[in-house]
Amino acid sequence: MRVNSKVLWFLLALVLIAFSSAEARKRKHNRVRVGRHNNPSSSHYNVKHDLKSLSIKHKLKLSKAIVDNAVSASTKTGTTAATNAASLGNAYNTEYYITVHIGTPPQEFRLLIDTGSANLWVPSSKCPSTVKACAAHQRYNSSASSTYKANNTAFQIEYASNTAGGVALDGFLSQDTVAIGDLAIKNQVFAEMTNEPDGTFLTSPFDGMIGLAYASISINGVIPPLYNLISQGLIPEPIFSIYLNRNGTNATNGGELILGGIDPALYSGCLTYVPVSQQGYWQFEMTSATLNDQEFCDNCQAILDVGTSLIVVPNSEIKEINQILGVTNPNATSGAFLVDCATISKLPDIIFTIARKEFALKSTDYILKYGNTCVSGFSTLDGIDFWILGEVFMGAYYTVFDIGYNQIGIATAVH
Numbered sequence: 001m002r003v004n005s006k007v008l009w010f011l012l013a014l015v016l017i018a019f020s021s022a023e024a025r026k027r028k029h030n031r032v033r034v035g036r037h038n039n040p041s042s043s044h045y046n047v048k049h050d051l052k053s054l055s056i057k058h059k060l061k062l063s064k065a066i067v068d069n070a071v072s073a074s075t076k077t078g079t080t081a082a083t084n085a086a087s088l089g090n091a092y093n094t095e096y097y098i099t100v101h102i103g104t105p106p107q108e109f110r111l112l113i114d115t116g117s118a119n120l121w122v123p124s125s126k127c128p129s130t131v132k133a134c135a136a137h138q139r140y141n142s143s144a145s146s147t148y149k150a151n152n153t154a155f156q157i158e159y160a161s162n163t164a165g166g167v168a169l170d171g172f173l174s175q176d177t178v179a180i181g182d183l184a185i186k187n188q189v190f191a192e193m194t195n196e197p198d199g200t201f202l203t204s205p206f207d208g209m210i211g212l213a214y215a216s217i218s219i220n221g222v223i224p225p226l227y228n229l230i231s232q233g234l235i236p237e238p239i240f241s242i243y244l245n246r247n248g249t250n251a252t253n254g255g256e257l258i259l260g261g262i263d264p265a266l267y268s269g270c271l272t273y274v275p276v277s278q279q280g281y282w283q284f285e286m287t288s289a290t291l292n293d294q295e296f297c298d299n300c301q302a303i304l305d306v307g308t309s310l311i312v313v314p315n316s317e318i319k320e321i322n323q324i325l326g327v328t329n330p331n332a333t334s335g336a337f338l339v340d341c342a343t344i345s346k347l348p349d350i351i352f353t354i355a356r357k358e359f360a361l362k363s364t365d366y367i368l369k370y371g372n373t374c375v376s377g378f379s380t381l382d383g384i385d386f387w388i389l390g391e392v393f394m395g396a397y398y399t400v401f402d403i404g405y406n407q408i409g410i411a412t413a414v415h
């Protein structure tokens, strides 16, 4: 079965190219006292994802029909449930998004969560109706918000993709209250988009994006929501954690984004911590990546990115990995490599060694199955010479992003 190239973008979506990093300035972290991480504070905010899994073939056709359901906050941990859990969704196991409200009275948006970028943007009501991707989504109308403050600085952000060498979006900055469930961030600067490329965003189930990376890669030096959550005292610890459900058959529980805490009920064993090696992406040193006893990484750099669907490997490694997996279209330029579904059970584990601990993915974790089409979880992107551990990895492992101690925690997710 041929995989539609539009779909591929989604699979590989959204690695930020911080092309304006010269402009971006590094900010001091606002430190909030960091308590014991395994001891979730009562004010954790839990957001649950809904899960939708559709066959790749149906994805474009059905994506507009995706309806996310309100879900209650987790009560498993004995933490006080957030009183207002935002609606949240997971589409196709390749896109995870939260519901956010902007302005007064609140205007509702679905935002893709992305740890590979640091800006928040939504389509603008000032976006011309000729821009179909805007017209197809919720648009922020500043005239309808009493807490809006104009900024008007021009804004552009670009995302890497496997097609057409990346996509750019244009708009301008605005400022308003941004609420993630109960957590209302005052004076958050974000971008209103007035131009979005069709192919990429037209059919997306999300309206905009929320970047959760370091401020050093924030375009125009905008202070990211995460930093304001901390400085405005809205979360008890300067951390967030992510649990992704890979259960493709159920719409009620696609995962959680926990702002300010960790939920021990969502992982087993201990968290393994690795220091952030460079504060931009959530980047760290990976000791090795071993598949079929072959090493594909020797103390290489890697990032954890929930905005990337697959595992992106450096160009130099993909050919051999494809050989081991027996991909049926090794010369595909699209970056979506297919495997014969019948071979999945025979494929070896891939073992990532991080901070002296081994994190394995089984073939059932790293092969995405859409009906009778099986897509390899490994791809490559031009110009990316580090590993990107995307949702394929993060589905199997609960991850903690600790901006107070600049470290990443990883543990086996409980499913």
Ligand SMILES: *[C@@H]1O[C@H](CO)[C@@H](O)[C@H](O)[C@H]1NC(C)=O
Pocket (backbone or CB within 6 Å): 125, 141, 142, 143, 144
């Ligand atoms: C924006 O909101 C204002 C005030 O409520 C309203 O008059 C205007 O029609 C809205 N614009 C759009 C494009 O919805």
Ligand SMILES: *[C@@H]1O[C@H](CO)[C@@H](O)[C@H](O)[C@H]1NC(C)=O
Pocket (backbone or CB within 6 Å): 150, 151, 152, 153, 173, 189, 220, 221, 222, 223
């Ligand atoms: C707009 O926002 C940017 C980023 O936060 C800030 O540096 C700039 O001073 C703001 N400009 C105005 C006119 O408010």
Ligand SMILES: *[C@@H]1O[C@H](CO)[C@@H](O)[C@H](O)[C@H]1NC(C)=O
Pocket (backbone or CB within 6 Å): 245, 247, 249, 250, 251, 252, 253
């Ligand atoms: C996932 O699917 C299985 C089998 O259909 C079901 O038993 C389980 O409850 C689902 N889990 C979630 C979290 O939806």
Ligand SMILES: *[C@@H]1O[C@H](CO)[C@@H](O)[C@H](O)[C@H]1NC(C)=O
Pocket (backbone or CB within 6 Å): 249, 250, 251, 252
């Ligand atoms: C999700 O699972 C629940 C309970 O396991 C079930 O009641 C519900 O119908 C499922 N939803 C979908 C969309 O499969």
Ligand SMILES: *[C@@H]1O[C@H](CO)[C@@H](O)[C@H](O)[C@H]1NC(C)=O
Pocket (backbone or CB within 6 Å): 328, 329, 330, 331
């Ligand atoms: C892929 O390209 C190489 C080099 O051009 C060629 O030798 C090989 O036959 C191609 N493989 C397939 C499956 O088309």
